[in-house]
Amino acid sequence: MTAETRESGPVDLSGAAALRSVLRIRPFRRLWLVLGLASFGDWIGLLATGIFAAAQFQSSAGQGAAFGGTIAVRLLPALLLGPIAGVFADRFDRRYTMVITDLIRFVFYGSIPIVALVGASPGVIVAWATIATFIGETITLIWIPAKEAAVPNLIPKSRIEVSNQLTLVTTYGITPILAALALSALTAGVQQSGLTLPDWAQPVQIALYLNAISRLATALTVFFGIKEIGGKSAERQQEAQQQSMFRQFLDGWKYIGTTPLVRGLVLGIFGAFAAGGVVIGAAKTFATSLGAGEAAFYLLFGVIFMGLALGIGLGPMIIRELSRRRWFGMSIILASGSVMFLGLAFHLSMALAGALLVGAGAGMAFLAGTTLLYGEVDDAVRGRVFAVVQIGVRMVLLLAITLSGFLVGLGSSRRVHLGVVHFDVSSTRVLLLVAGAIGIWVGVSAFRQMDDKRGVPILADLWGSIRGRPLSPDEEFVRTGVFVVFEGGEGAGKSTQVTRLAATLGADGRDVVVTREPGATDVGARIRQLVLDKGDAPAPRAEALLYAADRAHHVATVVRPALARGAVVVSDRYVDSSLAYQGAGRTLPVAEISWLSSWATGGLKPDLVVLLDVDPGIGLSRVDSRGLGQDRLESESRAFHERVRYAFLDLAAADPKRYLVLDAGRPAEEISEAVTARLAGLLSTLNGGPHPAPAPASTAVPPGPDLDAPDLRDEPVLEEMAEVLGLEDEAPEDPVRRR
Numbered sequence: 001m002t003a004e005t006r007e008s009g010p011v012d013l014s015g016a017a018a019l020r021s022v023l024r025i026r027p028f029r030r031l032w033l034v035l036g037l038a039s040f041g042d043w044i045g046l047l048a049t050g051i052f053a054a055a056q057f058q059s060s061a062g063q064g065a066a067f068g069g070t071i072a073v074r075l076l077p078a079l080l081l082g083p084i085a086g087v088f089a090d091r092f093d094r095r096y097t098m099v100i101t102d103l104i105r106f107v108f109y110g111s112i113p114i115v116a117l118v119g120a121s122p123g124v125i126v127a128w129a130t131i132a133t134f135i136g137e138t139i140t141l142i143w144i145p146a147k148e149a150a151v152p153n154l155i156p157k158s159r160i161e162v163s164n165q166l167t168l169v170t171t172y173g174i175t176p177i178l179a180a181l182a183l184s185a186l187t188a189g190v191q192q193s194g195l196t197l198p199d200w201a202q203p204v205q206i207a208l209y210l211n212a213i214s215r216l217a218t219a220l221t222v223f224f225g226i227k228e229i230g231g232k233s234a235e236r237q238q239e240a241q242q243q244s245m246f247r248q249f250l251d252g253w254k255y256i257g258t259t260p261l262v263r264g265l266v267l268g269i270f271g272a273f274a275a276g277g278v279v280i281g282a283a284k285t286f287a288t289s290l291g292a293g294e295a296a297f298y299l300l301f302g303v304i305f306m307g308l309a310l311g312i313g314l315g316p317m318i319i320r321e322l323s324r325r326r327w328f329g330m331s332i333i334l335a336s337g338s339v340m341f342l343g344l345a346f347h348l349s350m351a352l353a354g355a356l357l358v359g360a361g362a363g364m365a366f367l368a369g370t371t372l373l374y375g376e377v378d379d380a381v382r383g384r385v386f387a388v389v390q391i392g393v394r395m396v397l398l399l400a401i402t403l404s405g406f407l408v409g410l411g412s413s414r415r416v417h418l419g420v421v422h423f424d425v426s427s428t429r430v431l432l433l434v435a436g437a438i439g440i441w442v443g444v445s446a447f448r449q450m451d452d453k454r455g456v457p458i459l460a461d462l463w464g465s466i467r468g469r470p471l472s473p474d475e476e477f478v479r480t481g482v483f484v485v486f487e488g489g490e491g492a493g494k495s496t497q498v499t500r501l502a503a504t505l506g507a508d509g510r511d512v513v514v515t516r517e518p519g520a521t522d523v524g525a526r527i528r529q530l531v532l533d534k535g536d537a538p539a540p541r542a543e544a545l546l547y548a549a550d551r552a553h554h555v556a557t558v559v560r561p562a563l564a565r566g567a568v569v570v571s572d573r574y575v576d577s578s579l580a581y582q583g584a585g586r587t588l589p590v591a592e593i594s595w596l597s598s599w600a601t602g603g604l605k606p607d608l609v610v611l612l613d614v615d616p617g618i619g620l621s622r623v624d625s626r627g628l629g630q631d632r633l634e635s636e637s638r639a640f641h642e643r644v645r646y647a648f649l650d651l652a653a654a655d656p657k658r659y660l661v662l663d664a665g666r667p668a669e670e671i672s673e674a675v676t677a678r679l680a681g682l683l684s685t686l687n688g689g690p691h692p693a694p695a696p697a698s699t700a701v702p703p704g705p706d707l708d709a710p711d712l713r714d715e716p717v718l719e720e721m722a723e724v725l726g727l728e729d730e731a732p733e734d735p736v737r738r739r
């Protein structure tokens, strides 16, 4: 059982369009209806069973015990049957599993009000309500994984997230509210009408019938309307034939335990819910420690659920195309960090903001986690994985609420006065801080385990994604060569130095590739003409795209292949020229140019950038002295060239390790010496030092299609440069400047 590695990530449609597109899928539409009905039945049943049981007793103690008891019974089956429930979903036909389990639930839930009608004693009624609820909930545990495992088979991968949003919002947002409203409207309607209804028509009784009927309705819809859920894949069929249920059960756990991504997702989801549970459990004492009273408790409780809904509903719209794996880790960290923030809050407004973020983080983690699981987990084992998730979430919530409630009750608190600020340092706060810290650790581990964009800065990626421009991960390739780039304004002496360096390295027997931007390739030569000819000027954005296009082709066909085979690549201009000329010069947003270049190059960065810094006046006069006239860029204003110069210097200052900044007014030989000296360190790491060019076939560089790449040492680029330069006419001597 291997998980297919696929990312159910970015949705390429706007929120509303994506929603419409998923609702156009008929089987999903019906499943959504089923879910809505089932969930409405669940919630109204949960409320009504509790009220119904409580109503059988006169004393408040009896009422409390009956209400709490029936609700606890709904959660108990998860403990007992949970682990095995998923096997049913993977072993049997999922359609029949859903239909049969719904029919059983219809019978048992329907029996609860009927037992009361036949005149049984309160004790028997409550006992039967408890037993029937227990059986119904046990059966639900088989129904849920069957449904969860079927969803990805009905919907295209790209729509899974939206469908998931829709079902989560329906289950945890819309239907509980509808159920509560329906029940209270029924009760209020009867009270206000003054009617004396027979026992069987009491509002709670009606709610219980509704709960049962919703099961019948879902069974019929699945049986007649969603036939697509049925059938078994060959793999499932084979497993069912060859393995016992117990073996399948063990394999399910083994799969979760040994598949790092799935294990990380499951643990992360539990972590996020534990964070929410701790806050709910501690909320009452916490509200008191804020001096905010009973109402604040309900407020905090409500705000967490509001955050949950906001996270699920709006999360994907905010982060847009951020990697879902990264989003998952970040959401857990957000939820846990907010729990810690709550531990430090000294005012109700801070607590409410913290609670909202706890809910939002948990909701987003749940959405991202389940969406990833839908995409990552094989159909054959999906039922078991979702059984563990669904049941685990209930158990973790219950445990976290109970344990934190218990722990906060143990400790005492001390009032701390910090100037005008007074707050309690209590066991509640300590608990929140510790739970938050553990949650952050879980989030960071999840992030590290499943990060699919290693090396891409996290916050820049998040910010870029929010703005609709996520950063791409570097393209992977075996890089054994060294990449050196010369940058600088017009006439700085780049070509002179490139040629000198190539000669020195060549004399050393190195495999050297001399190249430049724009124009090192046939495609590039045509682009160079387009951007530099003084004809029709491309608009600034078009100009930026043309340079990026030249770069993309250049990197793919010249630079990467040469680096892969272990050559020293020396390029006259690269990314910084775009940042300086199109960014600072043309005043296009530098971050956008940077993103464009990083996309074009697949994130390839030079090992060393030699920046030849020259006053634009001097540089342009050198260009003029060549007597070849000025191209379109060279003829730009003095202010343009000043902006370019300072942009280069700023780039170098921001990453001093990668740059060698030299005063281009100094003699060419001195500059060459400085460059050679700086490069010596980098080259010593290259294949153990000098070697004959081209690299012998026996070197460690893996052979491959890259070996077909052009070796530009003898190509026109170098010749053309030498010709243009007239290397025998050396520049006047000037001191070298290092920064």
Ligand SMILES: Nc1ncnc2c1ncn2[C@@H]1O[C@H](COP(=O)(O)OP(=O)(O)OP(=O)(O)O)[C@@H](O)[C@H]1O
Pocket: 488, 489, 490, 491, 492, 493, 494, 495, 496, 497, 622, 623, 625, 626, 664, 665, 666, 667, 668, 671, 725, 729, 730, 731, 732
């Ligand atoms: N250190 C130096 N001192 C004085 N003159 C120099 C120096 N280096 C190069 N030159 C001369 O300046 C002119 C421009 O040099 P070069 O073509 O190498 O600069 P470049 O930066 O490549 O120019 P471009 O921006 O046009 O590509 C040439 O005539 C060259 O001989």
Ligand SMILES: Cc1cn([C@H]2C[C@H](O)[C@@H](COP(=O)(O)O)O2)c(=O)[nH]c1=O
Pocket: 490, 516, 517, 518, 532, 547, 572, 573, 574, 575, 577, 578, 579, 581, 582, 633, 634
């Ligand atoms: C790579 C690159 C270059 N330019 C400009 C800079 C120069 O004016 C010309 C290139 O000519 P040179 O002979 O190599 O100096 O193009 C640019 O504006 N943006 C870029 O990305």
